[in-house]
Amino acid sequence: MSFRIGYRTLKTAVGAGLAVAIAQGLNLDFYGSAAIITILCISVTRRDSLKVSWARVVSCIIGMMISGVLFEVIGYQPWTLALIMILFIPIVVKLKMNEGIATSSVIILHLYTVGNMSLALIFNELLIIIIGVGIALLMNLYMPNSDQALRMYHKEIEEHFKTILHELSVYLRYGESEWEGKEIPETVDLLQQAKNLALRNIHNHILRYDDQYYYYFKMREKQFEILERLMPYVSQIHQTVSQSETVADFMEELSNSVSPANRVPYFLERIRSMRAGFEEMPLPKTREEFEVRSSLVYILHELEEYLHIKDRLWNHADKKKL
Template sequence: MSFRIGYRTLKTAVGAGLAVAIAQGFNLDFYGSAAIITVLCISVTRRDSLKVSWARVVACIIGMAISGILFELIGYQPWTLALIMLLFIPIVVMLQMNTGIATSSVIILHIYTVGEISTALIINELLLIVVGVGVALLMNLYMPSSDQALRTYHKDIEEHFKTILHELSVYLRHGESEWDGKEIYETVDLLQKGKNLALKNIQNHILRYEDQYYYYFKMREKQFDILERLMPYVSRIHHTVEQSETVANFLDELSKSVSPANRVPYFLERIHLMRKGFEEMPLPKTREEFEVRSSLAYIMHELEEYLHIKDRLWNQADKKKL
């Protein structure tokens, strides 16, 4: 296993040192705790960092209030500390601020160690929280850009879609194919990774709750489900008919047009004309031809839905490029 230092590790190390330096600069007691708070508040995304930091601040204030009251009323004893935890933990869990338990425990132990509650101690603990949380938020201002990786996933998925559509057209045209289907499994992986990264990218923007890449991966995921449904119907067509060539040509053209551009209206019109043309053709003469034409009709129906998915999400994304 190779040794490497990631950006989050670097931020954590720098943040811990900076928090201690600031706390020492203010002559705060227990200044090392500022580093602990900073380390605990540095998160994977900016939005998560804000959420965690808020939970820790509120939980610390609740912890100081409960411990200050009980220590003064009952005494600074280990069993008092146990009682405080019995009350404090369920309260923060009820408020859905579980992430603040560890930080608050440090603050509560400071009060227990000093053995008395005072204005100076409360100010000291509040400043430790402010320094620790503030430095963590400062460190989390930097997040590496995901744009290059998202563009790569976007490009790779489109290339895989082109290959899949083309290979389906080859099978319809010849009734066989040497394609090993590896793009199917790779596309599943690419879609999952791309969508996860797009969601993480959204979490790194405080006020943004949607993203053009998220819409893109969502669209392709739904379209891929349709391609998977098509495959059993395509694979059972071993006897080619006139309509097979027409649908194969359509798939081939569709494969060459997989891109961010919205050509849905053109291809929907093509399907409409194909269906109209098929209806005007003579009825099938054999059972085999009837089954092939039924499968082709189903394939056209699914391809129409494939196109409608892009059209719907195109509008949903407020005409952002997909």
């Protein structure tokens, strides 16, 4: 059994230690709570960390205000604490700051434990909050660079697309194939993992919205859906006709051109040329030939949409540059 310490575990441990050291060094009461706040505020991404930290600070202030008033008016009793929670939790939920409930509860319990409101106690609690949240934000400044992993997903997905298109062209050409199709479920998993990582990468950029990888993987996901729709139609073509060779050649060329480069206009022109050629050919003589041609026309239609999906990605990228 392997034992591995992740970067987030390391950040949490170091951050908790720093928070306690600073709070204890300042002789604050309940200094251990600074570590709890730090642990709760360390998130997977920088944006999430900022959002969670803001929610915890605001909710703590709201909790201190409500509890300070009610404790002084009603008294430091268990039922007062219950009443505070009944009022406090719905307010925080309404403000969509649910993350702050646990942290605020710790601060409210501090006030209850002391049993007396004072400026010194309020200042003590504010410092604990600032130290805990501040250390968490400092720890979250470091996030591992995901560019290399994203490039790896990019490359693997393109290789799978090449294989799938190539094998479809082989089946169209010969009416049979020894392909086992393992790239299909593998591509599904790769696309999901790549999208998740790309989304996390977006949330790790605060001053810029770097979404090029995410849109690229979304584009490939939509193209993959088209390839999945094509497969039943390709598998139904057992009789080879001259048009099958033409479409097979096209798919083979498309397979060799899977890349980030935009060759969409060239391939769209190829499709228009093939359609024009099909229309000039003699009408099918048998029902089987008619069904084959119908399937090939549908395949061309789907491949055209496959190309348009990529074209839309390029248009999106161009607009982002303006």
